[in-house]
Amino acid sequence: MSPSDGARSGRRGGIPEATVARLPVYLRVLGSLADGGVPTISSDALAAAAGVGSAKLRKDLSHLGSYGTRGVGYDVEYLVYQISRALGLTQHYRVAIIGVGNLGHALANYAGFATRGFEVAALIDADARLVGQRVAGMEIRHLDELEQIVSDHEVSIGVIATPAPAAQEVCDRLVACGVTSVLNFAPAVLSVPDTVDVRKVDLSIELQILAFHEQRKAAGGTRTPGAAVPDDVRSAAVSA
Amino acid sequence: MSPSDGARSGRRGGIPEATVARLPVYLRVLGSLADGGVPTISSDALAAAAGVGSAKLRKDLSHLGSYGTRGVGYDVEYLVYQISRALGLTQHYRVAIIGVGNLGHALANYAGFATRGFEVAALIDADARLVGQRVAGMEIRHLDELEQIVSDHEVSIGVIATPAPAAQEVCDRLVACGVTSVLNFAPAVLSVPDTVDVRKVDLSIELQILAFHEQRKAAGGTRTPGAAVPDDVRSAAVSA
DNA sequence: AGCGCTTTGTGCACCCGTTCACAAGCGGCG
DNA sequence: CGCCGCTTGTGAACGGGTGCACAAAGCGCT
Numbered sequence: 310m311s312p313s314d315g316a317r318s319g320r321r322g323g324i325p326e327a328t329v330a331r332l333p334v335y336l337r338v339l340g341s342l343a344d345g346g347v348p349t350i351s352s353d354a355l356a357a358a359a360g361v362g363s364a365k366l367r368k369d370l371s372h373l374g375s376y377g378t379r380g381v382g383y384d385v386e387y388l389v390y391q392i393s394r395a396l397g398l399t400q401h402y403r404v405a406i407i408g409v410g411n412l413g414h415a416l417a418n419y420a421g422f423a424t425r426g427f428e429v430a431a432l433i434d435a436d437a438r439l440v441g442q443r444v445a446g447m448e449i450r451h452l453d454e455l456e457q458i459v460s461d462h463e464v465s466i467g468v469i470a471t472p473a474p475a476a477q478e479v480c481d482r483l484v485a486c487g488v489t490s491v492l493n494f495a496p497a498v499l500s501v502p503d504t505v506d507v508r509k510v511d512l513s514i515e516l517q518i519l520a521f522h523e524q525r526k527a528a529g530g531t532r533t534p535g536a537a538v539p540d541d542v543r544s545a546a547v548s549a
Numbered sequence: 550m551s552p553s554d555g556a557r558s559g560r561r562g563g564i565p566e567a568t569v570a571r572l573p574v575y576l577r578v579l580g581s582l583a584d585g586g587v588p589t590i591s592s593d594a595l596a597a598a599a600g601v602g603s604a605k606l607r608k609d610l611s612h613l614g615s616y617g618t619r620g621v622g623y624d625v626e627y628l629v630y631q632i633s634r635a636l637g638l639t640q641h642y643r644v645a646i647i648g649v650g651n652l653g654h655a656l657a658n659y660a661g662f663a664t665r666g667f668e669v670a671a672l673i674d675a676d677a678r679l680v681g682q683r684v685a686g687m688e689i690r691h692l693d694e695l696e697q698i699v700s701d702h703e704v705s706i707g708v709i710a711t712p713a714p715a716a717q718e719v720c721d722r723l724v725a726c727g728v729t730s731v732l733n734f735a736p737a738v739l740s741v742p743d744t745v746d747v748r749k750v751d752l753s754i755e756l757q758i759l760a761f762h763e764q765r766k767a768a769g770g771t772r773t774p775g776a777a778v779p780d781d782v783r784s785a786a787v788s789a
Numbered sequence: 790a791g792c793g794c795t796t797t798g799t800g801c802a803c804c805c806g807t808t809c810a811c812a813a814g815c816g817g818c819g
Numbered sequence: 820c821g822c823c824g825c826t827t828g829t830g831a832a833c834g835g836g837t838g839c840a841c842a843a844a845g846c847g848c849t
Contacts, residue, residue, distance in 0.1 A: 324761075325835075325836075326835090326836095327835080327836060327837090328836095329758055329761050330754070330758055332757070332761075333751075333753065333754040333757040333758065334738065334754065336757070337736060337753075338738070351795090351796065351797090352796075352797070352798095353796085358738065359738060360738045360739075360740065362837080362838065364799095364837080364838055364839070364840095365836090365837065365838075367796090367797065367798065367799085368798080368799080368836090368837085368838095370797095370798090371797085371798055371799075375797085375798070377796085377797060377798085378796085378797080378844090378845065378846085379795080379796050379797045379798080379843075379844045379845050379846090380794075380795045380796050380797080380844070380845045380846050380847090381795080381796070381797090381845070381846070382795095382796070382797085383797090395761070396757050396760055396761045396764070397760045397761050397763060397764025397765070398757065398760055400760070400764060402756075402760055402763065404756070410655075411654065411655035411658045411659070412655045412659070414651060414654075414655065415650075415651035415652045415654065415655040416752070418651045419651070419652070419752060421736060421752055421753040421756075422753075422756070424753070425753065425756070425757060426760075427756050427760075465763055466756065466759055466760075466763070489763065489766055490759040490760075490762060490763050491759075492752075492755055492756065492759060496577060496661060498574065498578070498598065498599060498600045499600075500600065504766075506759055506762045506763075508755050508758060508759060510750055510752070510755060511573075512656070512659060512661055512732075512750070513573065513577075513661040513662075513664070513665065514570070514573040514574065515732055515748050515750060516642075516644070516661075516662070516665070516667050516706065516732065517572070517573040517576070517636050517638065517665060518569055518570055518573070518748060519706055519730040519731075519732060519746060519748060520636055520637045520638055520640075520642055520666070520667075520706075520730075521564075521569050521572075521635070521636045521637050522730060522746045523637060523642065523705055523706065523729065523730050523746075524636075524637025524640060525637070526729055526744070565805075565806070566805090566806095567805080567806060567807090568806090591825090591826065591827090592826075592827070592828095593826085602807080602808075604807080604808060604809070604810095605806090605807065605808080607826090607827065607828065607829085608806095608807085608808095608828080608829080610827095610828090611827085611828055611829075615827085615828070617826085617827060617828085618814090618815065618816085618826080618827080619813075619814045619815050619816090619825080619826050619827045619828080620814075620815045620816055620817090620824080620825050620826050620827080621815075621816070621825085621826070621827090622825095622826070622827085623827090
């Protein structure tokens, strides 16, 4: 998303963004395979399990080196290690969750955090009535202490699970504390300096995208409950 | 995937997938503007509020018609209507949530559902102890009744919030009932016929992607002597 | 040891999406 | 009434990602 990232120190890190987004999927599948005692796997089988094409998978893996044996496949455990290393999962990341409402509550209890080197270091909320309560074995702290908490626990990833109006302010404070990665669950557009990475998870958007395709599918063929199908045909006047 | 379903993208009225993914963002911003009484807005201002480039925004909007007045901008209310229509939000969609654990609980209480024509029609869980309990004013039904519920309520979107091992089976049953859109929160790869749309929301993957970038940023600044210079001097001011 | 089967790794062509730059169009002002 | 400045809409160049097809490279069997 960076407009022009000028000088790239030709070291590792040249992994395409689309590949990075798929590596965690491979990692998860490989984890199950390793647990099942599978020693090696071919790109075809792994691709099928991960829901991608085999050529794409091979190209993805080729970006992090030539691990894999021709005629045999990939060593599962070794590949797990290499992908983990490429993703930076050999390090430990401390996460702070801001906003302990329904969603924050669910996130705090989410088992997926601990499994890959992520540790929920703090739960923070602005509501004084929640402060002191324990969720997932952790005490909720007040938003006023955010800076102190981030500093003490060396939080490197902030998870925003607040209502939308509070999101930008919380984000700004996180960034001011030196947090450079933010995962935003609030339905709001966050503006940050481009040294900071923001990823958003937005349920409402996902539903609306599904709605679009649902409408698309309904327009084509089977029984359509209401009328209102004419809007399908778009302005043919302009586009010749 | 299969080239045969190419009709879905790139036809008349065929809005590019990337554009569809951004339309909900525009819609949200426009909603706030409309509430604030703003009558018209320029592509530049709207793009800034949505966090995209203005050219991209104009091209996105151009895909759904030539709404907008040169020299003036876009009529906010009219644009809200047009985007809503393009996304299919003029229709009503009934959603079933399968799996009422921490996450399903949070989803059931999520206010964003009702706001855009989505209605949570059913909560379903496999745990008999949860059945009959009320969450968000709705009674939890047992998984055995899934087919009946989907049929009775004409559910068109299924939200899977089960543990990973149950996800594929639940998905298969949903598909068998005629559900053609699935939103998957379980950390599992779902395989469906290509008539069905699946979108996945995976917290663990998002964190791992952030970890990758975090590692990349830290690559030059940790304990490297002499190289303590921040990786990029392109510091942009936060929204002041 | 050699041969053939299997699978990786990759060069290449294609396609989607992004960005730039500008002509066309509309409202307001003199 | 005509000109001017502003904004939209879009043609065209550009870049990244995807899929195909194949050469290179191990392994096992004979």
